[in-house]
Amino acid sequence: MGRTALWTAIADALRTEIAAGSRAPGDRLPTEAELSERFGVNRHTVRRALAALVSEGLIVTRRGAGAHVAPAPAIDYPLSRRVRFRQNLAASGRVAGRRVLALETRRADPREAELLALPEGAPVHVLEGVSLADGVPLATFRSVLPGVRLPGLIAALEAESSITAALKLCGIADYTRAWTRLEARAASATQALHLQIAEGSPVMRVTSLNLDPEDRPLEYGRTWFAGDRVALTVTPGD
Incomplete structure (x- = not known):
């Protein structure tokens, strides 16, 4: 059985934190640099993990504002x-x-x-x-x-x-x-x-x-x- 890709593991960790409520709707996620340091990976790997969460609708990103947990449905x-x-x-x-x-x-x-x-x-x-x-x-x-x-x-x-x-x-x-x-x-x-x-x-x-x-x-x-x-x-x- 192959090893889990690093970007998948990062996405899983952030997904778990959001589901548990430790990161609430609207909360700002750590910066790419902070996430890179936390997980010991380069920024490209972090970006791939964040992109996966964006595609799932769990987070939103805006240039200059970073990544935030997606707001709860109205x-x-x-x-x-x-x-x-x-x-x-x-x-x-x-x-x-x-x-x-x-x-x-x-x-x-x-x-x-x-x-x-x-x-x-x-x-x-x-x-x-x-x-x-x-x-x-x-x-x-x-x-x-x-x-x-x-x-x-x-x-x-x-x-x-x-x-x-x-x-x-x-x-x-x-x-x-x-x-x-x-x-x-x-x-x-x-x-x-x-x-x-x-x-x-x-x-x-x-x-x-x-x-x-x-x-x-x-x-x-x-x-x-x-x-x-x-x-x-x-x-x-x-």
Whole structure:
């Protein structure tokens, strides 16, 4: 039986590291010089191993930027009358998570008051955070909800990991989407930091208004999805 070619052994080693998660989507691989030193081979052998991984779709290379682990496939995220983050991710085989950045009650600004049908300056509960898919940042978000109608919401949001579950604790068993607006934007420095992307990278801003079962405005939300991590699909009906 012949010996395994060196470039094949290098490709196998890198493939194993990617599969094990020690090199995550988007991570930069060591340089050709570093890989040559690590495996004790010349750069031509390293290039052949990298070319094999490129052909398999495991890594991508760009002149001047080196080789990176290929990004994970975009998550199909339907926008329908009932948009539920956890259900959407579960349907795509992902585990949803959330990192809270801010949770407070403050006065509504004029736009928030208009959309939520509140007197200007009325109290609103505001939740800001990062939505995660399998631990990877997918989007940053801000949700604004009426304060007087939902006096226990802050405590419910502290106890529950989803807005849907928190609203149920407050007596809101269901809610539906009134409208959704999609706009392409460039990531700000803060958004880039939270999403672990480069500043100026494309993000999709989704602005929406949800209604309670009595068709009263319930939640005014804005979400900024990392452009290469999600495919937003508009679906009619439920």
